[in-house]
Amino acid sequence: MFEQVVVFWLVLSVILMGVEVLGLTGMGAFFGGFSALLIGAAVYYDLVGADQLVLQAAVFLAMTAGSIFLFWKTVWGAPEGELGSYHHLIGDRATVWSGGLKKGQTGNVRWSGTTMLARIHDDAKKVEFSSGEEVSIIEIHGNILIVK
Numbered sequence: 001m002f003e004q005v006v007v008f009w010l011v012l013s014v015i016l017m018g019v020e021v022l023g024l025t026g027m028g029a030f031f032g033g034f035s036a037l038l039i040g041a042a043v044y045y046d047l048v049g050a051d052q053l054v055l056q057a058a059v060f061l062a063m064t065a066g067s068i069f070l071f072w073k074t075v076w077g078a079p080e081g082e083l084g085s086y087h088h089l090i091g092d093r094a095t096v097w098s099g100g101l102k103k104g105q106t107g108n109v110r111w112s113g114t115t116m117l118a119r120i121h122d123d124a125k126k127v128e129f130s131s132g133e134e135v136s137i138i139e140i141h142g143n144i145l146i147v148k
């Protein structure tokens with residue numbers, strides 16, 4: 001049973017960290033993966049008994065919640081003012097995401113692996129962008145990127 005418990009925590013760690021790295025960023029799975037890795041190490045080094053599954057689960061949940069609470073702002077940054085920490089996006093390029101983007105409507109674009117709300121600027125010559133087209137971020141209004 002000892003080996004199975006250690007392998008379970010290590011596999012859970014790889015899965016959670018993989019989820020964070022391979023696309024579902026920003027949901028804190030990394031913290032859960034790191035906590036699972038530490039629980040696996042604690043069981044391996046006999047700091048927590050392999051038969052104490054409830055204690056392992058409780059410590060895993062507490063470590064995950066605690067690390068998210070302590071490190072979330074440090075890792076992803078805290079918003080500052082109306083633009084938050086997004087002012088650096090102005091001038092960057094984004095890719096129009098599913099459904100395309102039409103003037104006067106809010107759609108989705110992907111920037112650096114993150115899906116964000118976007119609208120076409122009123123002065124833009126183009127009135128519609130198809131999925132996969134690149135656009136320039138020229139303004140930010142609240143949480144909506146204004147693109148051309």
